[in-house]
Amino acid sequence: xxxxxxxxxxxxxxxxxxxxxxxxxxxxxxxxxxxxxxxxxxxxxxxxxxxxxxxxxxxxxxxxxxxxxxxxxxxxxxxxxxxxxxxxxxxxxxxxxxxxxxxxxxxxxxxxxxxxxxxxxxxxxxxxxxxxxxxxxxxxxxxxxxxxxxxxxxxxxxxxxxxxxxxxxxxxxxxxxxxxxxxxxxxxxxxxxxxxxxxxxxxxxxxxxxxxxxxxxxxxxxxxxxxxxxxxxxxxxxxxxxxxxxxxxxxxxxxxxxxxxxxxxxxxxxxxxxxxxxxxxxxxxxxxxxxxxxxxxxxxxxxxxxxxxxxxxxxxxxxxxxxxxxxxxxxxxxxxxxxxxxxxxxxxxxxxxxxxxxxxxxxxxxxxxxxxxxxxxxxxxxxxxxxxxxxxxxxxxxxxxxxxxxxxxxxxxxxxxxxxxxxxxxxxxxxxxxxxxxxxxxxxxxxxxxxxxxxxxxxxxxxxxxxxxxxxxxxxxxxxxxxxxxxxxxxxxxxxxxxxxxxxxxxxxxxxxxxxxxxxxxxxxxxxxxxxxxxxxxxxxxxxxxxxxxxxxxxxxxxxxxxx
Amino acid sequence: xxxxxxxxxxxxxxxxxxxxxxxxxxxxxxxxxxxxxxxxxxxxxxxxxxxxxxxxxxxxxxxxxxxxxxxxxxxxxxxxxxxxxxxxxxxxxxxxxxxxxxxxxxxxxxxxxxxxxxxxxxxxxxxxxxxxxxxxxxxxxxxxxxxxxxxxxxxxxxxxxxxxxxxxxxxxxxxxxxxxxxxxxxxxxxxxxxxxxxxxxxxxxxxxxxxxxxxxxxxxxxxxxxxxxxxxxxxxxxxxxxxxxxxxxxxxx
Numbered sequence: 001x002x003x004x005x006x007x008x009x010x011x012x013x014x015x016x017x018x019x020x021x022x023x024x025x026x027x028x029x030x031x032x033x034x035x036x037x038x039x040x041x042x043x044x045x046x047x048x049x050x051x052x053x054x055x056x057x058x059x060x061x062x063x064x065x066x067x068x069x070x071x072x073x074x075x076x077x078x079x080x081x082x083x084x085x086x087x088x089x090x091x092x093x094x095x096x097x098x099x100x101x102x103x104x105x106x107x108x109x110x111x112x113x114x115x116x117x118x119x120x121x122x123x124x125x126x127x128x129x130x131x132x133x134x135x136x137x138x139x140x141x142x143x144x145x146x147x148x149x150x151x152x153x154x155x156x157x158x159x160x161x162x163x164x165x166x167x168x169x170x171x172x173x174x175x176x177x178x179x180x181x182x183x184x185x186x187x188x189x190x191x192x193x194x195x196x197x198x199x200x201x202x203x204x205x206x207x208x209x210x211x212x213x214x215x216x217x218x219x220x221x222x223x224x225x226x227x228x229x230x231x232x233x234x235x236x237x238x239x240x241x242x243x244x245x246x247x248x249x250x251x252x253x254x255x256x257x258x259x260x261x262x263x264x265x266x267x268x269x270x271x272x273x274x275x276x277x278x279x280x281x282x283x284x285x286x287x288x289x290x291x292x293x294x295x296x297x298x299x300x301x302x303x304x305x306x307x308x309x310x311x312x313x314x315x316x317x318x319x320x321x322x323x324x325x326x327x328x329x330x331x332x333x334x335x336x337x338x339x340x341x342x343x344x345x346x347x348x349x350x351x352x353x354x355x356x357x358x359x360x361x362x363x364x365x366x367x368x369x370x371x372x373x374x375x376x377x378x379x380x381x382x383x384x385x386x387x388x389x390x391x392x393x394x395x396x397x398x399x400x401x402x403x404x405x406x407x408x409x410x411x412x413x414x415x416x417x418x419x420x421x422x423x424x425x426x427x428x429x430x431x432x433x434x435x436x437x438x439x440x441x442x443x444x445x446x447x448x449x450x451x452x453x454x455x456x457x458x459x460x461x462x463x464x465x466x467x468x469x470x471x472x473x474x475x476x477x478x479x480x481x482x483x484x485x486x487x488x489x490x491x492x493x494x495x496x497x498x499x500x501x502x503x504x505x506x507x508x509x510x511x512x513x514x515x516x517x518x519x520x521x522x523x524x525x526x527x528x529x530x531x532x533x534x535x536x537x538x539x540x541x542x543x544x545x546x547x548x549x550x551x552x553x554x555x556x557x558x559x560x561x562x563x564x
Numbered sequence: 565x566x567x568x569x570x571x572x573x574x575x576x577x578x579x580x581x582x583x584x585x586x587x588x589x590x591x592x593x594x595x596x597x598x599x600x601x602x603x604x605x606x607x608x609x610x611x612x613x614x615x616x617x618x619x620x621x622x623x624x625x626x627x628x629x630x631x632x633x634x635x636x637x638x639x640x641x642x643x644x645x646x647x648x649x650x651x652x653x654x655x656x657x658x659x660x661x662x663x664x665x666x667x668x669x670x671x672x673x674x675x676x677x678x679x680x681x682x683x684x685x686x687x688x689x690x691x692x693x694x695x696x697x698x699x700x701x702x703x704x705x706x707x708x709x710x711x712x713x714x715x716x717x718x719x720x721x722x723x724x725x726x727x728x729x730x731x732x733x734x735x736x737x738x739x740x741x742x743x744x745x746x747x748x749x750x751x752x753x754x755x756x757x758x759x760x761x762x763x764x765x766x767x768x769x770x771x772x773x774x775x776x777x778x779x780x781x782x783x784x785x786x787x788x789x790x791x792x793x794x795x796x797x798x799x800x801x802x803x804x805x806x807x808x809x810x811x812x813x814x815x816x817x
Contacts, residue, residue: 029754160760162753162757186750196749198749198750198751201752
């Protein structure tokens with residue numbers, strides 16, 4: 001009997017993340033606009049609000065002592081940001097129009113040349129760059145560094161950034177979002193209060209903007225609470241990447257397809273790798289695989305290690321040294337998986353959290369920024385006299401549907417789903433879609449949830465290379481290289497069934513790049529005990545796609561990325 | 565009662581700390597964070613202020629101007645204000661130079677008690693409190709894991725290799741606390757939000773009596789020697805025995 005992860009749902013319900021305010025009114029923290037997540041979407045919203053405050057100080061004065069606050073669960077802005085990244089500058093240009101030039105942004109420079117390679121185990125064949133992937137006029141960046149830059153810009157405009165603070169519950173009162181409750185800090189393993197216990201707080205705001213990024217904790221809850229889910233479920237890919245100091249500069253942006261992924265339709269292995277130069281002395285290399293894969297032995301971390309042993313790739317890294325590692329999921333459902341609406345009473349939703357990612361172009365940062373900017377303008381409209389809050393927030397949906405974000409995503413609407421039909425047929429369909437700007441094939445393809453894919457098992461783990469600490473690394477040393485210093489005596493933040501079929505436990509343990517899951521003792525009835533090491537977690541979100549549920553751990557936990 | 569806490573902004577450990585071969589100094593270009601050891605001293609100062617029901621806690625530091633961001637964590641925890649001595653003339657100061665600058669700032673403060681963490685998280689020197697106490701001609705107690713203050717004196721339980729010394733000293737005094745003394749609190753949200761508005765003062769070298777010549781200079785850097793040959797045991801059920809055997813053989817147990 002084949003096992004599906006979704007047959008073992010996590011002991012968690014979206015309503016766990018929704019509550020009414022509980023703090024007495026005089027203890028509640030009041031802010032004007034509250035943004036959850038200091039990523040490109042949230043910080044763009046913060047910066048735009050800051051600009052509007054600067055332009056109209058009289059109106060800004062009505063927002064109180066803390067007009068704009070941004071909650072960030074990571075140690076600092078940028079700590080949890082990870083992307084390729086080749087950035088389309090359009091979003092930033094619109095955000096900083098007349099205020100900043102491109103050469104004032106923290107980019108590693110424009111893309112001068114690019115190659116797309118089709119790999120076999122020992123060979124690399126250059127193939128023409130698909131038009132959707134062309135990167136002329138785009139820029140290489142570290143999203144983590146870009147995030148820190150945007151956070152400083154926002155602070156300079158009077159925005160309050162609150163790092164090490166997780167948003168644990170969406171506060172809903174009378175059918176309207178009124179703010180969020182932040183997570184407690186200083187709890188012990190079984191939830192007990194330690195001597196330094198610091199309870200979370202209710203933060204009340206006139207508008208809450210969720211910009212939580214991939215697998216947003218409150219975003220998912222808001223979808224359920226307000227019936228926002230689109231017709232197709234969201235699907236994700238898992239990306240694992242490393243940053244290397246290298247001996248010789250890489251002169252181009254490289255993408256690879258093919259090996260070590262397999263083309264057979266039954267495997268459902270959609271993905272590839274990216275290798276980008278970061279100036280003359282650094283290179284970032286990452287592997288991305290759709291989480292609708294089926295093989296219980298598939299490990300994106302180990303596939304990345306395997307990729308580095310390819311002669312063509314090894315040459316790039318030779319004489320270098322790995323300086324950072326990280327992992328994150330990417331929403332890949334595209335246009336057909338977008339929610340029905342991007343707002344609810346008191347609430348606006350942006351960025352990766354709602355799935356604004358263009359999969360064939362491998363881009364989403366400029367959409368996140370544009371959606372954040374538009375959300376800020378809608379939020380600001382609630383201050384206009386004569387406009388109801390409901391009307392003001394609805395302008396966000398209209399603006400988003402009228403933006404380049406919408407046009408771009410519509411053109412590539414079914415691309416990702418096509419690859420579920422196997423690599424070659426999917427590729428042909430994707431080509432046809434590009435040529436017809438999304439008009440062919442007609443009709444929208446159904447998406448199956450990642451967790452609905454039944455598991456198979458092959459012996460692919462045998463080909464994963466052994467760690468040598470030079471080129472190939474194991475998971476634990478990689479978690480260390482993410483800067484993760486999570487306190488290991490805090491409560492488990494992962495909701496998951498722990499008595500499951502062996503195949504499922506093995507899939508989770510292989511899938512997780514941070515070695516959070518381990519297959520434990522056999523129960524004698526075909527199931528095993530799943531053992532967890534939650535403090536290893538780098539909050540990539542893969543477990544939520546594949547049958548468990550990630551919730552935010554204590555604020556300040558998790559990776560401390562600086563170059564990813 | 566007025567308590568001064570000396571803290572250091574150190575390069576964040578997450579990115580890995582690096583010595584710059586060109587300057588022979590620690591690379592401080594990345595993010596700075598308040599040294600973990602110092603948060604115990606801040607916590608202890610806050611506890612003393614809370615127990616007394618009055619008083620002031622001021623954090624004092626020397627470092628690049630960006631260090632003020634790191635000091636803000638102490639303000640978010642509850643310290644009342646921050647003083648940062650920052651001057652290019654003080655760059656690369658050794659313990660002696662740093663002690664002079666800090667002592668200069670502390671003299672202006674005239675605190676009843678000066679607290680230190682046991683050591684910095686980057687240099688691991690564990691000597692600055694002694695040097696500062698010497699310059700201020702104040703008594704010093706180190707490695708304190710329990711502290712009570714009252715009636716113009718302090719009593720510190722000092723952790724030693726074989727037990728505890730209980731030491732009494734008249735105030736004002738310098739105390740270096742161990743990381744066993746308390747559990748530092750998390751800054752509350754209100755604390756973090758209020759930190760920026762608390763008084764933050766910067767002083768130049770001239771304000772604290774001029775930059776001192778360092779008494780030491782770094783001659784050479786070399787990487788730590790390799791760990792030597794390691795034996796790796798795969799556990800097939802007999803690993804525990806093999807480890808015990810090894811320890812017995814080396815006369816370690």
